[in-house]
Amino acid sequence: MSDASHPVIDPVELTRDLIRRPSVTPADEGAMDVLERALTALGFHCRRMPFENIENLYARRGATSPNLCFAGHTDVVPTGSAAAWSSGPFEAEVKDGVLYGRGAVDMKGGIAAWVAAVSRVLAQYSEDGGEVPGSLSFLITGDEEGPALHGTKRVVEALMAEGEVIDACVVGEPSSQQALGDMIKIGRRGSLNSWITVHGKQGHVAYPDRAANPAPVMAKLLARLADHRLDDGYEAFQPSNLEITTIDIGNAATNLIPAEAKARLNIRFNPSHTGDDLIAWLNSMAGEAQAASGLRIELEHLCSGDAFLTETGPFVTAVQDAVEAATGRRPAASTTGGTSDARFIRAMCPVLELGLVGQTMHQIDERAPVAEIEALTEVYRHVITTVFARAT
Incomplete structure (x- = not known):
């Protein structure tokens, strides 16, 4: 299935090459170069799209529609104690049929599997005397595990x-x-982080009339926020939830009324809300607390993405059919988990997530069985051929 113009790529070896680049966000360490070389050999036009200090890549092969894209990230989370790993986190060692290394699961193994799948599809079409009936593209970032400000969002x-x-x-x-x-x-829920500061006046606990304690004001505000039921859920989504993640006063003295109280919260929200709506609600609640207490309350917000849902339709069905054909199991369609860069891509097209078993992602000894990387390559090959077959 291989010829000089369409080399067939080994997904395990490409995964190992990528893992050996210690691309902890925001470092790239040559990971994009590895990927670009592989894609160039397959006939892709590769375009590096750096923003600030982040390496990004958009590569496309073909000029006709449909354009089926694969998106992912070459950056990885920190390794933790390297000494706690069975082998070096960037050595990409294979032991007893299992590949160990940071990024093996999340998600250098997935990237390599799709590249290898593309190589097999191209080789098959070439052998049959034809060409892919459309375009294939890659949207790869080095800023998914970090702030995600200068990666997929900027490229999209x-x-x-x-x-x-x-x-x-x-x-x-x-x-x-x-x-x-x-x-x-x-689909994925949206995520909103908010930082709250209540400004009071420091003083002696024996003379509260000379001070203004921000702690009870913060406590009442947080209680109101935590007690509020945001919604009862949304189609395919669980109810939104607000979690208080820290409360900080930093007062070591027993006889001192503090000058300020700080807190942080996170809201994971379904499509019943937008980030802007929730920010307006938080600001309103804080405004009421400020008016009642007379203390200044300051808020800062960062919404990393709104919720989204890709409705069941031809694309979702095609992927489910392809996975079932390759594995014998039909995947459940879920909206659970945290956020991903799909939240940005959904502005361009229908998007879904499909990859390896995620049990060891972000852990010491992150690992993926070699057989599973090979199997994912076949799953991806089925996805590509099924999507194109149904689009023509």
């Missing part, structure tokens, strides 16, 4: 401004739960 904005069209996208996040292909993610 630039591509849309240029008029680039992506018809459907698979994100290679490790969506599988217990067995490869048992779950795909068709």
